[in-house]
Amino acid sequence: MTHPWDPASVPAPSTSTGSSIPAGTAAPRGDGSAGDADYSAIGAGYRTYRRPDPRIAEAIEDALGTARTLVNVGAGAGSYEPTDREVTPVEPSATMRAQRPSDLAPAIEAGAEDLPFADGAFDAALASFTVHQWGDLEKGLREMRRVTAGPVVVLSCDPAALDRFWLAEYAPEVIATEASRYPAPARIAEILGGDVEVRELPIPRGCTDGFGEAYFGRPEALLDAGARTANSAWSFVGPEVSERFVRELGADLESGAWDARHGHLREAEAFDGSLRLIIARP
Numbered sequence: 548m549t550h551p552w553d554p555a556s557v558p559a560p561s562t563s564t565g566s567s568i569p570a571g572t573a574a575p576r577g578d579g580s581a582g583d584a585d586y587s588a589i590g591a592g593y594r595t596y597r598r599p600d601p602r603i604a605e606a607i608e609d610a611l612g613t614a615r616t617l618v619n620v621g622a623g624a625g626s627y628e629p630t631d632r633e634v635t636p637v638e639p640s641a642t643m644r645a646q647r648p649s650d651l652a653p654a655i656e657a658g659a660e661d662l663p664f665a666d667g668a669f670d671a672a673l674a675s676f677t678v679h680q681w682g683d684l685e686k687g688l689r690e691m692r693r694v695t696a697g698p699v700v701v702l703s704c705d706p707a708a709l710d711r712f713w714l715a716e717y718a719p720e721v722i723a724t725e726a727s728r729y730p731a732p733a734r735i736a737e738i739l740g741g742d743v744e745v746r747e748l749p750i751p752r753g754c755t756d757g758f759g760e761a762y763f764g765r766p767e768a769l770l771d772a773g774a775r776t777a778n779s780a781w782s783f784v785g786p787e788v789s790e791r792f793v794r795e796l797g798a799d800l801e802s803g804a805w806d807a808r809h810g811h812l813r814e815a816e817a818f819d820g821s822l823r824l825i826i827a828r829p
């Protein structure tokens with residue numbers, strides 16, 4: 548397999564905020580999207596493809612400990628919101644707020660960088676698959692710390708481990724995009740301070756939350772355009788990358804070349820990818 552793309556043309560990952568967007572410059576879109584991705588364009592099918600995975604939910608529940616009240620920042624359609632705690636969701640995008648199930652609390656329209664709550668208002672805070680999109684990572688995390696008396700829990704990806712996923716062979720531009728967006732867990736830990744634990748979360752087989760690596764053992768599923776749209780990284784690469792990906796992966800699946808290299812993943816119980824749970828206790 549050959550790639551017309553030159554890896555040297557992709558900007559190096561930022562070492563400051565982890566975001567490719569300079570701090571505080573992400574412009575709100577028509578639906579209020581406050582991060583680097585435009586959810587008015589890509590958000591509509593989110594809930595179809597990004598259903599919370601029960602095994603990841605269990606790890607989050609464990610990290611939240613005995614907290615009774617929780618603020619969920621960048622809450623989106625409500626994934627990973629516990630139903631047995633008092634949850635206050637915060638979500639800037641109207642497209643995402645509109646997808647919240649009716650049995651969850653409606654989300655407050657706000658961004659992480661300016662949370663409309665008093666100091667120590669919540670027992671715990673959660674941010675899942677969102678910090679890499681914020682215009683100002685440091686401000687957002689400091690706000691989470693400010694409004695939370697107990698653990699701040701961040702579900703995110705380690706940019707240094709993204710290339711473990713076979714997608715790097717087919718769409719290195721997508722991996723490079725993600726590497727430039729995701730902040731290093733150590734950077735998140737440094738900003739949040741206190742007693743910080745970084746847990747590596749293996750991605751479970753059949754993961755129902757369709758972030759890229761969830762498809763580690765089901766490559767055919769990523770040929771679905773909707774599955775790719777539900778991963779914001781694909782919105783930063785041109786359509787030619789998607790077209791080449793579908794063409795080359797499709798051909799390798801048909802010829803058996805993908806299975807010869809990665810077929811063992813079809814039966815694997817889990818994949819040690821880039822998923823990390825960062826728990827900062829004051």
Ligand SMILES: C[S@@+](CC[C@H](N)C(=O)[O-])C[C@H]1O[C@@H](n2cnc3c(N)ncnc32)[C@H](O)[C@@H]1O
Binds near residue numbers: 627676680
């Ligand atoms: C990939 S979705 C994750 C949603 C949800 N937390 C989940 O796990 O499914 C990222 C979310 O972060 C939100 N977001 C982006 N920038 C934000 C910011 N500056 N403050 C708060 N939320 C933001 C987006 O609007 C979007 O709903």
